[in-house]
Amino acid sequence: MHQFIEDLAQHEGKEVTLKGWVYNARFGKANIFLELRDGTGFIQCVISQDMVSEEAFEAAKKLAREAALKLVGIVVKDERQMGGFEIQVSALEVYGYSKDYPIKVNENEHGARFLADKRHLWLRSKRQWAIMRVRNEIIMAIHEFFQTNGFVQMDSPIFTGNACEGTTELFETDFFGDPAYLSQSGQLYAEATALAMGRVYTFGPTFRAEKSDTPRHLSEFWMIEPEMAFFDLDMDMDLIENFTKHIVNRVIKNKRVELDTLGRDISKLENVNQKFPRVPYSEAVKILRGEVEVNGKNAIAIQEQDIEDAKKGIEEKTAEIAEREATIKSGVKKGVRKFNEAKIIVLRGEIAELEEKLRNLPKWITSAKNFEMGSDFGNSDETVLTRVFDAPVMVYNWPAKIKSFYMKEVDGNPDLVKGVDLLAPDGFGEIVGGSERETDLDILVRKIKEHDLPMEAFEWYVDLRRFGSVPHSGFGLGLERMVRWICDIHHLRETIPFPRRYGRLLP
């Protein structure tokens, strides 16, 4: 039996056996410092020449990044270390050596393509480790929330015979000779199970065949879809708010080390602990256009300020590069030169990002200012809109024509439907989409026809309105989008172990 790094505080001063991999190694004449990882954490292990056998020290000299080994040693308190402890090694045994490990300790020194090709190894990096641990915590928080609130998990099928909402492109497969499609949503099935079980949720993979090559899309992702009988839109929004708060607070409580590793500003996450603003679509449009301010903040003005900040940033960074280049040319020691050269590369990268911003922001402002009442928010519109809030914001009562057929009409205003989107702050955009469902048989049938959907494929769904139709609501959460927001990650490809997206099927 061996111990795990995350439990070492319980073993202070005692001997432990650890099994893991060398994350990084530093070699001195009489001391070798191994940063060991075992999946539960990272810890520095010191191998001193006079504390281990000659054979063991010789074996340790040959270790390189990602070599696998067992080691025995004493847990020693050391304030300099990240976890507060280190291991003074007394014995070690190598399982497998490793040579020329391709991924650097600082993974930022690699391009996206290179890392994607090495995903099977990239997952061993500290940053990826932290993301996957947060992802797991989010999954646990989701199950905990529903399981302790009377919900039953009811899986929806992955093979389906029809396009559920009739819009998105699906992956077609062969089901004993008939065409079958990989599920793009479990919602319609969740409605059926909710009317059987009361309150349910699905938790499963979802597939979309759109050729969307963006930071916010995957071809295969995980979706959670609760559905509740006897629930209206207001209750749905309450649930979305409580659910989101529960997840974020549990991650903050249990995954602090991982969030710190990711450099996540936790105070921003703590902003969820306030009432989420609830804004009708029509009001959101006015905010987006800059016609209405929120807490003294104007959406358009914030973007214009961003442009000025970006320009200023480019000037400052350009000046700093010139200064550092002059320092290098003036003839300095190698260490100083190297330091400055590394800084210059980082600065150039930052300038490239700011220039990208300068190319985009004017387009975003134009899009926001000229936004037409009745159309759907684009990605940049969501970013601009959410900048005036510091908590997630719920936009509700949407135009019927841009939402799905199953959403319930707003009483007295059939042009609007009782849908709600939860938009995360800081430009992370839509995380949750939900609605109160249409309960009236005749209206639902009319809408299916209006959307040109094949009635025969929806007969079973319409049955739900024939036999004890009740008000019911639900929502869908994209798991990876939640991970992305909580971890503050730019691209969804880092939020799932093996991302499947347009142009990427391996590894």
Added chain:
RNA sequence: GGCUUGGUAGCUCAGUGGUAGAGCAGUCGGCUGUUAACCGAUUGGUCAUAGGUUCGAAUCCUAUCCUGGCCGCCA
């Protein structure tokens, strides 16, 4: 699908008409506690591919392929 940035050593990049460069990784040596360790030395490149302009092309032009980013479609 549209717009756009790039392709130079295993990795990340500089070089923009005149002899192919740096850091990291690798290899060798040094160093009594290192934190992306440090110090010294060293290996490594048909400058994406094809064609063109030129006395001379990594650099200019054309085409093709690949890549990063933004938008659209959406969770």
